[in-house]
Amino acid sequence: MKTESVNDAIGEWAGAAAAADTAASQSDHVLPGAPLFSIMPRRGWVSLNLRELWAYRELLYFLTWRDIKVRYKQTVLGVAWAVLQPVVSMILFTLFFGRLAHMPSDGIPYPIFAYAGLLPWTFVSTAVSGAGDSLVGSAALVTKVYFPRLVIPCAAVCAAMMDFAIASVVLLAMMLWYGVAFHWRMLMLAPLTLAAALLAAAAGMWMSALNVKYRDVRYALPFLIQVWMFATPIIYPASIVPERWRWLLGVNPLSGIIEAFRGALFGRAIHWPDLSLAAAITLTALACSAHAFRRMEREFADIV
Template sequence: MDSSTGERAGLLESAPPLQSERADPLPIRKPSEQHQLPEKPLVVIEPSRGWSPVNLRDLWVYRELLYFLAWRDLKVRYKQTVIGIAWVVMQPLLSTLVFTLFLGKLARVPSDGIPYALFAYAGLLPWTFYSSSLNNSGNSIVGNAHLITKVYFPRIIIPAAAVAGRIVDFAIAFVILVGMMFLYGVPFTLETLMLVPLVLLLTLFALGTGMWISALNVKYRDIGIALPVLIQLWMFVSPVLYPASLVPARWRMLYDLNPLVGLIENFRAALFGLPFNWRALVLSTVFTFAMLIYSAYAFRRMEREFADVV
């Protein structure tokens, strides 16, 4: 071995050991640590504190979502239909035609001196608005499960949007009622202004019952199945196709406890100049606000479980 070879061997022996580019290797995590969720969620839905049943600030912040959901409901409902939004007036018109033939002509149901076709349509108009609002808002939370489980927003907006969409239907169908009143020569009076608070009360009552039913329907799916049957039965115990004066006097106090009696009966009275049933209207007003407040509290306390159950 020559001298140069010996020098290279000495240099190799005295050189420091080779190291990898990463001095500190990555720590090995256990499988349970790799998939561990954050300690606290980003948003926690809690029941309201104090006397406020809803967070009004959140509702104002998400007001555009209310408009979007209501508009989406209208577009989806009449998408790819032949006559489109004309279906809004077809339902009460066709129902009026059938009931006028069988109840007005054959059964001779009294109508307080008003032509039965006009009498029936004036009762079916608020009833159709309420029943469709209740049916759609009652199933709204279950029908929007994909939104509930993905993003946070005030859940009360969903049943509220279902009711808001039916207000548009009511306004369009009301134009037909105005045309029928001109056709039958029924004039408008100052009492017609009572329609404004009556429609507002009807909307609040639909919102209150819709919130409550929608929250119950998430946990008890029997509600959604039984709801159409209950709505149909409710129609026949309300003065939709017959006047409230047809009910015997001894049953009137019990009959007036139905909130829709004061709303529908006085809706007709405001249109046709009939006497107002103030007792039924007061009972309907008290029941409407009591139902609205209770439903808001119940909905707020149950909404934290929607994402887990829906």
Template sequence: MSIKERTTTANFYEGKPVITIRPPKGLVPLELRDLWEYRDLLYLFVWRDIKVRYKQTIVGTSWAIIQPFIAMIVLSLFFGKLAKMPSEGIPYPIFAYSALVPWTYLVNVLSQSSNSVVSNRAVVTRVYFPRLIIPMTTVLTGLMDFAMAFAMLLGMMLFYGILPTAAILTLPFFLLLGIATALGLGLWLAALNVKYRDIGFTLPFLTQVWFFVTPIAYPSSLVPERWQAIYGLNPMAGVVEGFRWALLGKTEAPGMILAVSVLVAVCLLIGGLYFFRHKEDTFADVV
């Protein structure tokens, strides 16, 4: 694709930046360099959202822990105690909680990011900046809640006397996989929600179903061998099993599920980036 066909081009003319504004045509490039130029703004958006997130709440940042913790109690009671769900030799509460930490992160990020472009309408219709910054902000902001819930997880490991093995070194990779999944899907939802507010209504339902197809309340080993690859199509299956393996020293490393999950997450992310960029040109007119 030649320079001429790009929607917006920055060149230099006698030492001055020249910006050409054209109608959008063809595949819109991601322009990651532009994104880098605006990293200050990304930082400020993250800072703003963290600062504002728990304003006018009573328990404040504790919400980050309360959410997954209560879910853990409920799961332990009904699935652990009453249904006697197997948990691969790990105490059920920590078995559930180690999955709930990345899961809660995903759910929070999705609910924030799907609404992010719409809730930033005031800036989107008035100022230029790479719009990708908006959903990226929600992914980074969510990490603060994640960090707190994760600290709680470490505390629980101590309580149950579970010492991490060398496998813990792989944890950043699984976190990255979770971030990629959240951002990838968040990009799709954010762009679609600009025009179709149905997304907001669909999301709670979607996450509810998703909860049950993710090995949170049960181990993925319950899924028959030949279905494991298909089970891995849910990228959160890879994330959750990865977290358990890296932290709790489960006997078997997630193999097939993880490989499929990584592939799906990468496709989701790349597709999401291009879809978002493609839709971005109409945000200011449609939102």
């Protein structure tokens, strides 16, 4: 409820402000020659404005940190959820695909084979679904304060990285258990994780922008993510896909990334043409997605 006493407060401020007013007109306050920025309708091609995004990197950090902090608040299991999801999936897939269906796994024990695929996959799916809901979930921010909106879905992707790091500990334990030899190729895991993050960011920011306008995305997204999972060699090796359909996997950049992830992990040869194609598609998707986001961005505050 509003109170009349506000006026008194504002009145006091007024006094001081009026004093500042006169002070200002006396002192020669220097304005920049050119405007700091100009506001006008944008049409057609919109620049990404990466410089501004860089200026707001601290906000990206704080929003990521908030997402991580808040994610497992008031849950009994806490961060164990980050581990539980890929581990339970691994157990289920091991039972049904490994034991019952005798799915081949390129000579790697099926549990660790599956987990090595599920780990980056869980990261990508968590990041994409988190980013997809992020803008709508931040409606209060979007309508009240300005900052580059791209920060919001990006923060969701960065926050998913935390789960990835936690779940990686399980992978490490399994590698010791199964006696997987450590190898210099494992250095590739870092750039591969980055590639997965960029791909997730590309999909996530596009979904988040679409979600603002079409809430259908909220319902379609979990389904699409499920389809994506089966279209990616996670619980099966790419080698079981018949040669003439292999190009279909190539179109999906995530399959190149995950195959390379496994290759690096188990010291197998990395299929560079596939990986290069995946990287190229990822970067192209990221650029297109960011531009699409910037174009849709101008409507966000009005329709979110």
